[in-house]
Amino acid sequence: MPELPFTLDQLRILKAIAEQGSFKKAADLLFVTQPAVSLQIQNLEKQLNITIFDRGGRKALLTEAGQILLEYCQRILNQCDEACKAVEDLNSLKGGTLIIGASQTTGTYLMPRMIGLFRQKYPDVSVQLQVHSTRRTGWSVANGQIDLAIIGGQLPSELENLLQIAPYATDELALVLPSKHRLSKEKELAKEDLYTLNFVTLDSQSTTRKVVDELLRNSGIEIQRLKIEMELNSLEAIKNAVQSGLGAAFLPVVSIERELASGTIHKPLMIDLGVKRELKLITNPSRYTSKASEAFKRDILPQFSSFKTI
Amino acid sequence: MPELPFTLDQLRILKAIAEQGSFKKAADLLFVTQPAVSLQIQNLEKQLNITIFDRGGRKALLTEAGQILLEYCQRILNQCDEACKAVEDLNSLKGGTLIIGASQTTGTYLMPRMIGLFRQKYPDVSVQLQVHSTRRTGWSVANGQIDLAIIGGQLPSELENLLQIAPYATDELALVLPSKHRLSKEKELAKEDLYTLNFVTLDSQSTTRKVVDELLRNSGIEIQRLKIEMELNSLEAIKNAVQSGLGAAFLPVVSIERELASGTIHKPLMIDLGVKRELKLITNPSRYTSKASEAFKRDILPQFSSFKTI
DNA sequence: ATTTTTGATTAACAATTATTTATAATTTAT
DNA sequence: ATAAATTATAAATAATTGTTAATCAAAAAT
Numbered sequence: 001m002p003e004l005p006f007t008l009d010q011l012r013i014l015k016a017i018a019e020q021g022s023f024k025k026a027a028d029l030l031f032v033t034q035p036a037v038s039l040q041i042q043n044l045e046k047q048l049n050i051t052i053f054d055r056g057g058r059k060a061l062l063t064e065a066g067q068i069l070l071e072y073c074q075r076i077l078n079q080c081d082e083a084c085k086a087v088e089d090l091n092s093l094k095g096g097t098l099i100i101g102a103s104q105t106t107g108t109y110l111m112p113r114m115i116g117l118f119r120q121k122y123p124d125v126s127v128q129l130q131v132h133s134t135r136r137t138g139w140s141v142a143n144g145q146i147d148l149a150i151i152g153g154q155l156p157s158e159l160e161n162l163l164q165i166a167p168y169a170t171d172e173l174a175l176v177l178p179s180k181h182r183l184s185k186e187k188e189l190a191k192e193d194l195y196t197l198n199f200v201t202l203d204s205q206s207t208t209r210k211v212v213d214e215l216l217r218n219s220g221i222e223i224q225r226l227k228i229e230m231e232l233n234s235l236e237a238i239k240n241a242v243q244s245g246l247g248a249a250f251l252p253v254v255s256i257e258r259e260l261a262s263g264t265i266h267k268p269l270m271i272d273l274g275v276k277r278e279l280k281l282i283t284n285p286s287r288y289t290s291k292a293s294e295a296f297k298r299d300i301l302p303q304f305s306s307f308k309t310i
Numbered sequence: 311m312p313e314l315p316f317t318l319d320q321l322r323i324l325k326a327i328a329e330q331g332s333f334k335k336a337a338d339l340l341f342v343t344q345p346a347v348s349l350q351i352q353n354l355e356k357q358l359n360i361t362i363f364d365r366g367g368r369k370a371l372l373t374e375a376g377q378i379l380l381e382y383c384q385r386i387l388n389q390c391d392e393a394c395k396a397v398e399d400l401n402s403l404k405g406g407t408l409i410i411g412a413s414q415t416t417g418t419y420l421m422p423r424m425i426g427l428f429r430q431k432y433p434d435v436s437v438q439l440q441v442h443s444t445r446r447t448g449w450s451v452a453n454g455q456i457d458l459a460i461i462g463g464q465l466p467s468e469l470e471n472l473l474q475i476a477p478y479a480t481d482e483l484a485l486v487l488p489s490k491h492r493l494s495k496e497k498e499l500a501k502e503d504l505y506t507l508n509f510v511t512l513d514s515q516s517t518t519r520k521v522v523d524e525l526l527r528n529s530g531i532e533i534q535r536l537k538i539e540m541e542l543n544s545l546e547a548i549k550n551a552v553q554s555g556l557g558a559a560f561l562p563v564v565s566i567e568r569e570l571a572s573g574t575i576h577k578p579l580m581i582d583l584g585v586k587r588e589l590k591l592i593t594n595p596s597r598y599t600s601k602a603s604e605a606f607k608r609d610i611l612p613q614f615s616s617f618k619t620i
Numbered sequence: 621a622t623t624t625t626t627g628a629t630t631a632a633c634a635a636t637t638a639t640t641t642a643t644a645a646t647t648t649a650t
Numbered sequence: 651a652t653a654a655a656t657t658a659t660a661a662a663t664a665a666t667t668g669t670t671a672a673t674c675a676a677a678a679a680t
Contacts, residue, residue, distance in 0.1 A: 001319065001340050001639095005394055008314050009667095024627055030311050036668050038628060048397050051598040054454060055628070061454065063598040064407060065400050072393030076386055083382030084315055087358050090375050097374060144364060144371065288361040288373045311668090319638095334656055346639055348658060353637095365657065 008080065010044045011073040013037055014052065018070050021059045091291055094124045098292035101140055101149030104208055105235065106279070107131035109254040110150070110304065118300045125292045133207055138163065141284050147293040148283045153211055155282070164285045169305045173215055173275040174253050177266045178245040184266040191221060191270075198229035198247035200238050212250055215275050239265070250275065318390065320354045321383040323347055324362065328380050331369045401601055404434040408602035411450055411459030414518055415545065416589070417441035419564040420460070420614065428610050435602045443517060448473065451594050457603040458593045463521060465592070474595045479615045483525055483585040484563050487576045488555040494576040501531060501580075508539035508557035510548050522560055525585050549575070560585065 016026035017037065027034040045052050052066035062070060089095035098118070102111045107129060115127050130137070130146060134153030140146040142162050152171055155163065175194070177184045183193060202209035216223050229247040232238050238249050239256060243264050259265040281301065283289070326336035327347065337344040355362050362376035372380060399405035408428070412421045417439060425437050440447070440456060444463030450456040452472050462481055465473065485504070487494050493503060512519035526533050539557040542548050548559050549566060553574050569575040591611065593599070 001322075001342050004318050004322065004390065005397075006318075006390075008316075008318055009311065012314070022627075032311050033669060034628070035630080035670085038630090039667080042629090048394075049401055050397055054596075054598050060628095064600055065397060068396050068400065069393060072389055072396065076389045076393070079382055079386045079389065080314065080316075083379060083386070084358075086378050086382065087315075087360055087375060090378065091359055286364075288364050290374055332656075333658095342638095343640055344657070345641085345659080349638075352658090370657090 005047045006044055008077070010040050011077060013040050014044065014066075014070060015073050015077060017041070017053065017060055018062055018066070021061075023055070023060055089124070093122045093291055093295055096124075096290060096292050097126050097128060098290065098296055099128045099130065099146050100296070101130050101132065101137040101146040101151075103134060103137070103150075103152055104131060105252050105255060106150050106152070108235070109252065109257075114296075114300050114304055117303065118296055121299060122292070122295060125295075127292075138282065141282050144284060144287045147290055148281060148297065150279055150281055152277050152279050153207065162284070162286070164283045166281045166283075167278050168281040168301065169279045171277045171279050172253050173212060173250045173277075174256070174267050175248060175270055175275075176242055176251050176256060177248050177268060178242055179263055179266045180245065181248070181266065183268060186268060188269040194221060194248075195225050195227075198227050200230045200232060200241040200247045200249045201228055202235075202238065203231050203233045206233070211277065215277055216250070219275050315357045316354055318387070320350050321387060323350050324354065324376075324380060325383050325387060327351070327363065327370055328372055328376070331371075333365070333370055399434070403432045403601055403605055406600060406602050407436050407438060408600065408606060409438045409440065409456050410606070411440050411442065411447040411456040411461075413444060413447070413460075413462055414441060415562050415565060416460050416462070418545065419562065424606075424610050424614055427613065428606055431609060432602065432605060435605075448592065451592050454594060454597045457600060458591060458607065460589055460591055462587050462589050463517065472594070472596070474593045476591045476593075477588050478591040478611065479589045481587045481589050482563050483522060483560045483587075484566070484577050485558060485580055485585075486552055486561050486566060487558050487578060488552055489573055489576045490555065491558070491576065493578060496578060498579045504531060504558075505535050505537075508537050510540045510542060510551040510557045510559045511538055512545070512548065513541050513543045516543070521587070525587055526560065529585050 013026060013030065016029050017023055020026045020029060023037045023041070024034050027037040030037070041052060048065075048069070050065040050069075051063050052069060053060045054063055086095065100111060100115070108131070111129050115129060119125070119127060130140065132140070134151045135156060137146065137149045137151055138155045138159045141149050142159055150168060155165070175189070177197075183189060183197070186193075202212065213223055216226075230241060232241060235251060235255050238251065239259060241247065242249050242251075243259065253260075253267075256265055256267070260267055281297070283293075283297075323336060323340065326339050327333055330336045330339060333347045333351070334344050337347040340347070351362060358375075358379070360375040360379075361373050362379060363370045364373055396405065410421060410425070418441070421439050425439060429435070429437060440450065442450070444461045445466060447456065447459045447461055448465045448469045451459050452469055460478060465475070485499070487507075493499060493507070496503075512522065523533055526536075540551060542551060545561060545565050548561065549569060551557065552559050552561075553569065563570075563577075566575055566577070570577055591607075593603075593607075
């Protein structure tokens with residue numbers, strides 16, 4: 001290896017001698033014997049072809065070359081200390097960045113609360129939330145651009161082997177009605193009742209809509225028999241439409257928590273309807289897991305998986 | 311020794327891998343085997359308790375911690391390179407400072423020419439000239455505040471053992487006359503002629519004057535018989551007085567070179583007058599000799615000692 | 621002035637650490 | 651699937667570094 005003309009230990013010794021004014025005291029400070037100090041300085045002087053200290057007098061004094069070297073030495077050692085601190089901060093979660101991926105719905109309604117909790121616990125870790133399609137999110141995790149993600153959809157099969165996919169929570173898609181809808185008075189609805197309703201749905205292009213349709217089909221609902229009153233392009237718009245009495249909708253429970261609590265939207269009981277999908281936590285097992293990512297999985301995810309929503 | 315969490319070699323390896331994107335290529339670049347690189351990075355990761363590279367993929371990619379560390383790493387290695395360069399410059403006399411001591415006369419008339427020559431040869435070495443009494447100059451050399459000095463006077467005896475004192479040149483104190491003085495026509499003067507002259511001398515307080523008197527006494531001149539016309543406080547003032555025809559004077563030859571050449575001052579031959587003193591080069595043998603100081607002694611002093619003046 | 625003490629160097633030895641060689645495990649490319 | 655390439659691991663060797671002990675030099679104290 002094309003050798004460097006000095007080592008950090010040598011610089012540390014140099015600094016100690018300069019501060020203490022003596023080889024002996026420097027040795028004591030560094031908990032080594034005094035010959036070790038002498039030897040290292042001799043090596044340093046040999047390697048750099050300079051004299052660093054004028055010894056002999058009662059004090060070890062720096063030569064001009066020594067003074068010049070000391071200045072660099074101090075800068076270098078300071079940088080080293082800073083580097084250590086930065087790494088320690090990273091380890092103790094006093095720094096660093098956590099990048100989380102999510103789908104539209106989780107990203108809008110669930111992740112903000114999780115991230116809020118996380119940042120409350122680790123205020124020095126900055127968090128980025130990237131809301132993308134399941135597909136793109138999956139690739140981002142594979143590439144390491146995202147530390148972890150929660151997805152609902154199906155990943156491309158190539159990714160299924162590459163990624164660690166863990167069931168995380170159950171996403172319930174709830175039928176909701178305007179509060180003053182005639183059926184809101186009923187104690188429980190049956191599947192057949194659905195066909196009497198007018199629906200407000202997501203844009204038929206959207207992937208989420210496709211997932212919703214798929215889930216409904218799997219629950220034994222003939223979607224072509226459902227009457228679509230309106231197609232909108234955001235959950236918020238749909239919520240507003242429902243609240244205005246324009247029709248019924250299937251919405252993730254998390255997205256309407258506030259409205260259910262305040263009674264502006266009604267969620268009737270439907271015993272025989274299990275419109276659910278598994279939400280999965282995906283991570284990349286072949287990649288380094290940051291401390292922040294570990295902390296998120298350990299401290300934040302469990303609290304929300306008990307929700308069993310979205 | 312309270313250990314540092316990393317070595318410069320480890321940082322160098324880290325940087326090489328980051329640049330090359332591969333452990334293997336980094337190993338080739340550094341002329342070591344690949345396991346050496348692997349092990350060093352493993353040690354580094356262990357010591358800092360972080361993962362630095364995501365390996366396994368086609369490329370060794372930096373983790374977040376790795377990126378942070380790399381930044382410090384680059385700064386540190388840059389400082390190291392700079393330190394090396396600074397030291398090399400010092401060795402090759404492309405930097406550094408030379409501090410020279412001198413007495414009033416040498417400092418005024420001789421050293422400026424020497425220093426001019428030195429700086430012509432080593433333009434990047436800055437030179438300081440400190441003009442002080444012999445006594446103070448001697449102590450400065452002893453302390454290492456001055457690299458070398460040329461003195462004419464006698465050093466305090468305590469210093470004579472401490473310092474290296476080498477005869478350097480002979481200082482001739484010449485009798486000079488106004489060019490149109492009656493005695494300027496004579497081919498050669500005798501001691502007795504001196505008592506017919508009016509002298510312009512240095513202030514009787516000054517140490518230099520005392521040295522001059524001492525030298526004259528040693529040459530067998532009865533100074534109390536010399537007529538003192540005027541006492542001035544600088545050699546330049548005396549020179550001007552002589553040129554103006556106000557009287558004769560004893561002056562160091564170097565201080566009147568220009569005037570002798572242009573004929574505005576006359577220096578008569580005096581066979582039996584040997585008003586000389588040894589100029590000595592003093593250095594501190596127990597102290598480190600800088601490259602600049604070596605170069606000055608080697609390259610500059612010899613040229614001027616042939617002058618046999620001052 | 622001589623002794624005592626303190627600090628620095630030198631040399632031999634012990635211990636640690638790094639490097640190499642050889643090999644295995646993975647991964648990418650053909 | 652096989653070949654080529656990259657990284658990891660293990661054992662042996664080489665190199666470095668620190669320690670102790672002995673020596674030397676200088677300063678302080680008697």
